[in-house]
Amino acid sequence: MTTPTEPAPRVVIADDQELVRTGFRLILTARGIDVVGEAADGAEAVKAVRRLRPDVVLMDIRMPTMDGLEAARRVLAQAPDCRVIMLTTFDLDSYVYAALAAGASGFLLKDVTPAHLAAAVRLVDTGDALLAPSITRRLVERYASSAARTGASAPPAVHRDLAVLTPREREVLALMGKGLSNTELAQELTLSEATVKTHVARIFAKLTLRDRAQAVVLAYETGLVAPGEPARFTPQER
Numbered sequence: 744m745t746t747p748t749e750p751a752p753r754v755v756i757a758d759d760q761e762l763v764r765t766g767f768r769l770i771l772t773a774r775g776i777d778v779v780g781e782a783a784d785g786a787e788a789v790k791a792v793r794r795l796r797p798d799v800v801l802m803d804i805r806m807p808t809m810d811g812l813e814a815a816r817r818v819l820a821q822a823p824d825c826r827v828i829m830l831t832t833f834d835l836d837s838y839v840y841a842a843l844a845a846g847a848s849g850f851l852l853k854d855v856t857p858a859h860l861a862a863a864v865r866l867v868d869t870g871d872a873l874l875a876p877s878i879t880r881r882l883v884e885r886y887a888s889s890a891a892r893t894g895a896s897a898p899p900a901v902h903r904d905l906a907v908l909t910p911r912e913r914e915v916l917a918l919m920g921k922g923l924s925n926t927e928l929a930q931e932l933t934l935s936e937a938t939v940k941t942h943v944a945r946i947f948a949k950l951t952l953r954d955r956a957q958a959v960v961l962a963y964e965t966g967l968v969a970p971g972e973p974a975r976f977t978p979q980e981r
Contacts, residue, residue: 752868755780755795757788757814758803758830763853767801767860774861785814792818792825798868801851803830804842812842819846826867844960846953903950905965912949913967915942919955920962 754776756764761783768778780795782788785802786809792800800818804811815827829842829850842850848867851860905913911932918928928939943955952958962968 751775751777752798752864753777753779753795754799754801754864755782755788755791755797756801757782757785757791757806757811758801759783759806760803763803763830770857770860771864774857776861776864785809785811785817788814789817789821792822796822797825799826799828799864801830801864802827802847805831812845815842815847816845828863828867840960843956844964846957848954849956903961903965905950905967907949908946912942912946915939916946916958916962917967919943919946919958920968922959 754771756767756778758764758767758781764781764783768781771778779797780791782791784806788800788802788811789809791797800815802811802815802818806814811829815829818825818827827842827847829847830853831850832853849863851863855863905916908916914932915928918931923931925936925939925943928934928943929936932939934942946952946958947954950958950961952961
């Protein structure tokens with residue numbers, strides 16, 4: 744018996760450079776992904792999402808009229824089921840940190856390979872985070888450390904009360920913040936992966952988190968994990 748093919752995600756591309764939009768459109772459509780609209784600035788992106796109801800938005804950070812961060816906030820407020828991937832030319836940008844805190848599912852550099860771009864769109868469409876937890880952790884820690892040195896304050900996430908979590912759930916969230924995958928969580932806590940997934944799902948529900956990327960940010964913002972604590976990396980991420 745054959746398994747039904749998953750429908751292709753519907754995508755809006757928001758970037759002020761027409762060449763970038765055209766290139767991404769060609770890459771995605773060639774791989775069976777439906778690009779339903781384009782936008783040249785953040786305001787246009789918000790309108791396009793309202794009109795077209797895409798599954799995923801590729802959102803440039805630096806755009807005229809309205810930047811990608813504000814556009815992402817508005818998109819996620821009006822379409823909570825939509826997934827936003829931030830596009831940047833930099834490997835670290837304070838806007839990216841703020842975007843993850845606001846609910847974006849990750850970020851891509853604009854020099855991403857065609858295969859990686861298509862895979863990223865399909866990944867976030869399934870509800871997963873684009874960034875591996877330990878990669879997200881490194882991003883958050885680098886920005887938090889930089890902000891501490893300069894005296895700047897990190898853009899705050901929506902504050903959530905960790906008191907709603909059980910002690911075990913707090914432990915799981917802290918370990919997610921340190922970059923552990925579900926497999927590593929199971930090993931660390933001597934639990935089955937099914938039990939770990941149940942804990943993670945309950946944490947997301949109680950704290951209204953969209954994915955693991957946002958969970959990592961929240962673990963830092965609430966002080967559950969502090970910059971400088973030993974990181975954990977899976978072998979392929981070393």
